[in-house]
Amino acid sequence: MSDPVLRLENIVKTFPGVRALDGVSFSVMPGEVHALMGENGAGKSTLMKVLGGIHQPDSGHIYMGNHKAVMAGPLEAKAKGIVFIHQELSLAEELSVAENIYLGELPRKSFGRVDWPRLAANANAILKKLNVGFDAKARVGDLSIANQQMVEIARALTVDAKAVIFDEPTASLTDAEKVVLFDVIADLQREGVGIIYISHRMEEIFKITDRITVLRDGQYQGTVETANTNEEAVTQMMIGRKLDLSRNAAHHELGDVALEVRGLSCGKLFHDVSFEVRRGEVLGFYGLVGAGRTEIAETLFGLRDPSAGQILLDGREVRITSPVEAINMGISLVPEDRKGQGLVLGMNCRDNMTLPQVDDLKAGPFVAEGAEIAIFDQYRDRLDIRTPGWRQQVGNLSGGNQQKIVIGKWLSMHPNVLIVDEPTRGIDVGSKSEIHKLLRELAAQGYAVIVISSEMPEVLHVSDRIAAMYSGRIMRSFTAEEVTEDSLIQAISGLGGEQVA
Amino acid sequence: MPETSQHAQNPREGMMATLSKEQIGRVLAKQGILIAFAIFLVAFTIANPKFLSVDNVFSVVRSSAILGVMALGVTFVVISGNLDLSVGSMMSFSTIVVLDLHDTLGPLLAIPAMFAMTMALGALIGFLVGYLRLNSLIVTLGMLSAIHGLTLTYSGGQNMDIADKEGTWFGVFGQGSALGIPVPILIFALLAALLGLVLGKTPFGRKIYAVGGNGTAATFSGIRRARTVFSCYLISSACVATAGLMQASRSLGSQNTVGQGLELEVLAAVILGGASLMGGSGTIFKTVIGVLILGFIQNGLLLLGLQFYVQFVVTWVIIILAVWLDIAAKRGKLWSPIA
Structure with a gap:
């Protein structure tokens, strides 16, 4: 075998009070797709920042080919052929595709004028290689997210890339778009580029990677051949124990119908949606991003005006x-965007948790801080929120603990209907299973729970019934007993299955 | 993070070094203004021993009181995530109006009438920024100019004077004293205490922080964002009216431009105190500190014999310094290539 394109040896990086990377070593061979996995906070991002020259390691070395490489800064990493495709795109939306691809390195004529014909020709040559369906003159802001990602990849190809790092590249891609992305990755492989592929999605990992390296708490857990392992084993490496993902329908008596929706529509967002949720059950909404699931939740929470239909509580x-009205009627919404909609990151844990009821927690004209602390303590214990204390700023907590604060905030309102939109987006595997368990417990305690999710295992795991949505409509409803993965995928892709109310 | 305590118990030598170095940087960035202020006080006292004398301190606080009262109100607006650049010209408006009404309606009716007119302006701004969600910079910058025009129209461009300066009790708010303390200082202190409680201890205050920290999350938590922002501008205009009353009472006559430029000084004081222009942070106590810092620095420059006009330049330098330290405190470094 040839030499690795990239080799990390015993990388250590500490931040005040935290050992973010503790002796990480692994290598990427030419033409290899190497998965890097680990829970949030395991050290993946720090490791990538070390590779990208944003952080300097305290000790340890990076080798490229046979040479020791020091990444003094992002530009130097790029010059050495290390290229990042980030999860969050960093494109100038108002500029053309070609300008974005060559940003900072536009071809010049005399007097510093941009050589537009050459720019377009170079850019189109790269786009042709990627086999994409848009022109170099298109405005980036007009492209779909998937195509914007292709622009990022095109940008990566302008340098002589030795190693390309994909950070959660499929987070916002449709299945068809994923196929295109995987083709591009396969092309890079054939050219002998080494690829580091960071993702939480097991299916992808097992589909396209050759080896898997796992980090946990900054420590290197080992590297395994993808062909010789399975999801369960990798998960165990990531969290240090087994993860339960069995089906989980209710074994208790269901109560009355808490919420019924009849023929609800909202402009073009969703149409003629009808369903009911009983106390003691979890109704799962499954569908692609943009299928109208979140918009239904927002309508129930008073954030959107329905154009037709009835809501019965x-x-x-x-x-x-x-x-305000929704809350007074006993509806709670744990929104999909934890940081943007769920939390005030600069506020402390206690104040975030009691925010919806701060008007009711009064001692004279003032906020009853004792009562607030009591509420915080109660839900910290119940949800096992790990924080040094209520004074801690929420922004400093891990994703899982942040999500628990949001859930605690709404549980403390004792809602009749609890809507949870993407309960575990972007949080680590361990917290994920805790939140799944919690959702089941809430149903058992008699809450009516609606869970919206883009992850099929999650929906299957927590729901008693599942509504499959496609393009603003509920295509089919399943009970936990009758649902199969195939029928669910068909329903959310708009294939087969007549519409069932 | 749970690991934190574990590592703190058995720290390694290398880590200790980076720890203390980074901590120093963080303290500098966070408390930089206070440290600079302390150095400044010591240096000026050495240069001029009169600087920290009781008389001088009293006179600094007294001359800062009008600016301070305005800064209290603007603190609410800034914490809610907005700006108020109209307070200077609004203060001119209040001063002119109350002086004019003093002679037509008499002082007892003039004061509530002036408060109502000033707060109507505040309500208009609050409506535009809160309910219509217009950018507060544009709205209040426009109002700065519009209110100036309103004032000039009202006064016909003339200076406003109380006819019978000897025979009125109206001067008590600006010139009087109670228990040996000048009334302006009392008003500033009482208002600071009251508004400090409102902001720091009441549900309303909590909601202001939430709206300024993350308006979307506040809405998703059932907070009426528009109403909260509206209330902040109403409070700000009430503070401006109080400041206008103090100003009118102090001089019993005024030019149309008496509050010109004060909006920047007020903003400087609020930022100096440590409120973030992004919203969501700051306290009344910190604003009072900011007001005093600004007052002492301006006074110190005068005692040094520098021209009065130098203070405009110095104020700008202080704003820049404060904003820089605010950003530096957030990223934990004085300078960084990435935000």
Whole structure:
């Protein structure tokens, strides 16, 4: 075998109080797709920042080919052929595709004028290689997310890439777009480029990678051949124990219908949606991003005006025109965007948790801080929120603990209907299973729970019934007993299956 | 993180070194203004022993009181994530109006009438920024100019004077004293205490922090964002009206431009105190500190014999310094190539 394109040897990086990387070593061979896995906080991002020259390691070395390489800064890493395709795109939306591809290195004529014909020709040559369906003159802001990602990849190909690092590249791609991306990765492989592929999605990892390296708490857990392992084993390496993902339908008596929706529509977002949720059950909404699931939740929470249809709470028809009203009627929403919609990151844990009820927690004209702390303590214990204390700023907590704060915030309102949109997006495997367990417990305690998720294992795991959505409609409803992965995928792709109310 | 305590118990030598170095940087960035202020106080006292005398301290606080009262209100607006650049010209408006009404309606009716008119302006801004969600910089910058025009129209461009300066009790708010303390200082202190409680201890105050910290999350938590922002501008205009009353009472006559430029000084004081222009942070106590810092620095420059006009330059330098330290405190470094 030839020499590795990239080799890390015993990388150590500490931040005040935290050993973010503790002796990480692994290598990437030419033409290899090497998966890097680990829970959030395991050290993947820090490792990538070391590779990209943003952080300097405290000790340890990076080798490229046979030479020791020092990445003094992002530009130097790029010059050495290390290229990053980030999860969050870093493109100038108002500029053309070609300008974005060659940003900072536009071809010049005399007097520093941009050589536009050459720019377009160079860019189109790269785009042709990627086999994409847009032109170099297109404005980046007009492209789909998937195509924007292709622009990032095109940008990566302008340098003589030795190693390309993909960070959660499929997070916002459709299945068809993923196929295109995997083709591009295969092309890079054939050219002998080494690829580091960071993802939480097991299916992809097992589909396209050759080897898997796992980190946990900054420590190197080992590298395995993808062909010789399975999901369970990798998960165990990541969290140090087994993960339960069995089906989980209710074994208790269901209560009354807490929420019923009849023929609800909202402009083009969703149409003629009908469903009901009983106390004691979890209703899962599954579908692609943009299928209208979140918009239904936002309508129930008073953030959108329905254009038609009825909402009934405990059998009484209601009109919900603002979140304040929704909250007063006993509806709680754990929103999909934890940092943008769920939390005030600069506020402490206690204040975040009691925010929706701060008007009711009064001692005279002032906030009853004792009562607030009592509520915080109660839900910290119940949800096992790991934080040094209520004074801690929420922004400093891990994703899983942040999500628990949001869930605690809404549980403490004792809702009649709890809507949870993407309960475990972007949080680590360990916290994930805790939150799944919690959702089942809440149903057992008699809450009516709606869970919206883009992850099929999650929906299958927590739901008693599943509504499959496609393009603003509920295509089919399944009970936990009858649902199969195939029928679910068909329903959310708009294939087969007549519409069932 | 749970690992933190574990590592703190058996720290390695190398780690200790980076720890203390980074901590020093962080303290510098966070408390930089206070440290600079302390150095400044010591240096000026050495240069001029009168600087920290009781008389001088009293006179600094007294001359800062009007600016301070305005800064209290602007603190609410800034924490809610907005700006208020109209307070200077709004203060001119209040001063002119109350002086004019003093002679037509008499002082007892003039004061509530002036408060109502000033707060109507505040309500207009609050409506535009809160309910219509217009950019507060544009709205209040426009209002700065519009209110200036309103004031000039009202006064016909003339200076406003109380006819009978000897025979009115109106001067008590600016010139009087109670228990040996000048009334302006009392008003500033009482208002600071009251608004400090409102902001720091009441549900309303909590909601302001939430709206400024993350308006979307506040909405998703059932907080009426528009109403909260509206209330902040109403409070700000009430503070401006109070400041206008103090100003009118102090001089019993005024030019149309008496508050010109104060909006920047007020903003400087609020930022100096450590409120972030991004919203969501700051306290009344910190703003009072900011007001005093600004007052002492301007006074110190005068005692040094520098021209009065130098203070405009110095104020700008202080704003830049404060904003820089604010950003530096957030990223934990004085300079960084990435945000």
